[in-house]
Amino acid sequence: MRVLFIGTGEIGLPALRALAQSPDHTVLAVVTQPDKPVGRQLKLAFSPVKQEAFQLHLKVFQPEKIGASSSVAQLRYLNPDLIDVAAYGQILPKMILDLPKYGCLNLHTSMLPKYRGASPIHSAIAAGEKESGVTIMWMDEGLDTGDILVQQAVTLRRHETAQTLHDRLAKIGADLLLKSIPLVETGNAPRLKQDATKATLTKKLNKEHGHIDWDRPQRQIDAHIRAMTPWPSAYSWIPQSGDNQKMLKIFTTIISRAAKGKPGTVLRVDKHGILVAAKVGGLLLREVQLEGKKRMHAAEFARGFNLPVGLVLE
Secondary structure, eight states: OEEEEEEOSGGGHHHHHHHHHOTTOEEEEEEOOOOEEETTTTEEEOOHHHHHHHHTTOOEEOOSOTTSHHHHHHHHHHOOSEEEEESOSSOOOHHHHTSSSSOEEEEESSSTTSSEESOHHHHHHHTTOSEEEEEEEEOOSSSSOSOEEEEEEEEOOTTOOHHHHHHHHHHHHHHHHHHHHHHHHHTOOOOBOOOGGGOOEEOOOOGGGGBOOSSSBHHHHHHHHHHTTTTTOEEEEEEOSTTOEEEEEEEEEEEESSOOSSTTBEEEEETTEEEEEOSBSEEEEEEEEETTSOOEEHHHHHHHHTOOTTOBOO
């Protein structure tokens, strides 16, 4: 197969590597998002897919809009048999979908139709789901609405974070994609219609989504923290004198059933960590990071910061 790979995020890296290293396929080029300014100095940074493409010595295109006539002309000239997409960040217009001989496949990290959209991994963990998975789907003009080609489910682990699930699904997705291509080429690939009545649309996350609402049961807060790790990171505010606040990121916790108090109240500080009350029970904070500082054990942080019992996190 003559394959065009379109993607931006890290989820597609194992699939891109597998395609590039496969003796059965040729990656004609890689399409990814334009370089973006990052950090305080706003230096332009490559997308993870662009970095990987350079290491694999692949041609890279970075159109501002993939549907622009000049972009379509460039990709049409490549004459791909198949387009494979993974977390690109732009909706592909019909002109692009119609380019390849065999169509366009998308690697999506959920068991569609549940959790369509930009944050399926985070949403599954935050919702307390027991399983997630990968779907290879035929692309259409909608947002993750195309027919299902193949799926593979995985059981979520007790301490699963967005990072650990991401890494597992990325590897599974690469394997599924390579197994799907021969089915497509022979005309034996399934096309299972999605049940739109069971669909859930997820949103693109920003930093504000990480804020912890302590007025919730401890298990829901624990799931939220794991869903936001490593990005955008779960956090709470530590009140300071006046109207000042300091952001405290929280990474790992232990659920406490016996804790009682006003939600957000620091109940205990000892060598085991910082116990904070929730609406039901509480959470023992184990790993935290104060803004501008390094990540550390909660007990070490509390000693240096002098976090008082009775303080209410916001």
